[in-house]
Amino acid sequence: MTHQMQVVVIGGGQSGLAAGYHLRRLGLDFVILDAQTTPGGAWQHVWDSLRLFSPAAYSSLPGRLMPLQAAETYPDAQHVVEFLADYEKRYELPVRPVRVHGVHRDGGLLCVETDSGRWRARAVISATGTGWRPFLPAIPGRGDFGGRQLHTVDYRSPQDFAGRRVIMVGGGNSGAQIAADLARDTELTWVTRRLPRYLADDIDGRALFDAATARRRALDAGRTDTGGVASLGDIVAVPPVREARDRGLLKASPMFTRLVRGGVERADGTRAEADAIIWCTGFRPALSHLVPLQLRGRRGHIATTGTRAVDEPRLHLLGYGDWTGPASATLIGVGRPARDAARKIAELVR
Ligand code: FAD
Numbered sequence: 001m002t003h004q005m006q007v008v009v010i011g012g013g014q015s016g017l018a019a020g021y022h023l024r025r026l027g028l029d030f031v032i033l034d035a036q037t038t039p040g041g042a043w044q045h046v047w048d049s050l051r052l053f054s055p056a057a058y059s060s061l062p063g064r065l066m067p068l069q070a071a072e073t074y075p076d077a078q079h080v081v082e083f084l085a086d087y088e089k090r091y092e093l094p095v096r097p098v099r100v101h102g103v104h105r106d107g108g109l110l111c112v113e114t115d116s117g118r119w120r121a122r123a124v125i126s127a128t129g130t131g132w133r134p135f136l137p138a139i140p141g142r143g144d145f146g147g148r149q150l151h152t153v154d155y156r157s158p159q160d161f162a163g164r165r166v167i168m169v170g171g172g173n174s175g176a177q178i179a180a181d182l183a184r185d186t187e188l189t190w191v192t193r194r195l196p197r198y199l200a201d202d203i204d205g206r207a208l209f210d211a212a213t214a215r216r217r218a219l220d221a222g223r224t225d226t227g228g229v230a231s232l233g234d235i236v237a238v239p240p241v242r243e244a245r246d247r248g249l250l251k252a253s254p255m256f257t258r259l260v261r262g263g264v265e266r267a268d269g270t271r272a273e274a275d276a277i278i279w280c281t282g283f284r285p286a287l288s289h290l291v292p293l294q295l296r297g298r299r300g301h302i303a304t305t306g307t308r309a310v311d312e313p314r315l316h317l318l319g320y321g322d323w324t325g326p327a328s329a330t331l332i333g334v335g336r337p338a339r340d341a342a343r344k345i346a347e348l349v350r
Pocket of ligand 1: 010011012013014015016033034035036040041042043046050051052053054059098099100101127128129130131132174205286289318319320329330331332
């Protein structure tokens with residue numbers, strides 16, 4: 001079956017919903033296709049104890065403040081899932097449970113092929129996130145390790161590792177939060193490429209958003225790029241992280257050089273034994289559905305101006321990271337690029 005729409009949004013997480021909000025305001029005819037059957041995007045699949053690194057007031061979407069979660073300063077993931085489900089309902093956003101396999105050109109239109117028919121559209125917004133493409137660094141001996149290896153996406157709770165020797169790799173927010181989660185009940189070795197860089201204790205994700213806003217203003221005004229948030233540090237010291245760090249439970253070791261059957265081997269030849277290795281080593285954008293458009297440059301990246309693909313002006317990429325708008329891969333940060341994408345599309349299709 002073939003459907004016809006002005007705009008197809010691929011992905012119904014926070015980015016796709018924010019896009020839908022603005023498309024609706026502009027009176028465009030659109031559908032949101034999401035591979036999952038329940039609302040909440042990637043927030044449905046994170047570990048049990050995850051807390052946002054900023055308060056509810058800094059985690060809102062266009063048109064709707066995130067409500068406070070009881071007395072908690074930093075909401076949990078279930079709260080975000082409920083917020084997104086409510087947002088979808090409140091703005092009557094047309095989300096269909098459909099997986100997209102590919103997007104290709106079809107005369108003057110873009111054709112979106114799915115497991116449930118095809119949609120032809122004047123424009124497409126791709127908002128498929130990164131949570132579906134976990135990244136594992138190449139390392140010698142990966143296949144030699146006899147224990148369990150998992151990525152952040154597969155980690156749920158410290159109970160699964162009680163009393164075990166765990167090596168946790170990664171010095172970002174996820175790495176620090178999961179290390180804090182594991183520190184009490186496991187024999188933990190936390191491994192990072194460089195010394196962990198905590199933001200000052202009295203600042204949280206709000207400072208990251210302020211830095212992102214300053215960057216966006218500088219870019220909008222044609223001033224020098226302020227460089228975003230990297231200079232502030234990598235880890236927000238949310239209360240569980242701060243507590244574990246202050247109790248001396250979060251000592252980081254340098255990265256090892258290879259995996260061996262019983263654990264890992266360091267550059268000096270010494271070894272550490274492990275029952276499990278958890279890789280908190282990040283994600284890559286989930287863009288395989290765009291392969292038929294052949295937009296990747298030499299470095300494997302799709303070139304964008306704002307959210308719009310340079311070589312395919314009917315396509316916008318939303319929510320993947322700073323390259324699709326400063327702080328666009330966050331709840332509060334995606335609103336502005338979503339609005340800009342919807343406006344550009346309205347100019348194109350009218
Ligand atoms: P997703 O939530 O991944 O949604 C994408 C949707 O696209 C999914 O529902 C998926 O089913 C669908 N999809 C994918 N491929 C297809 C396909 N081929 N066809 C159809 N549908 C498809 N941000 C904050 O603002 N504050 C925080 O404190 C914070 N903490 C974070 C902690 C962690 C551990 C992580 C990983 C991220 C955190 N973020 C935080 C970042 C960010 O808010 C999330 O990554 C967010 O989920 C991104 O939303 P999204 O809509 O772009 O992508």
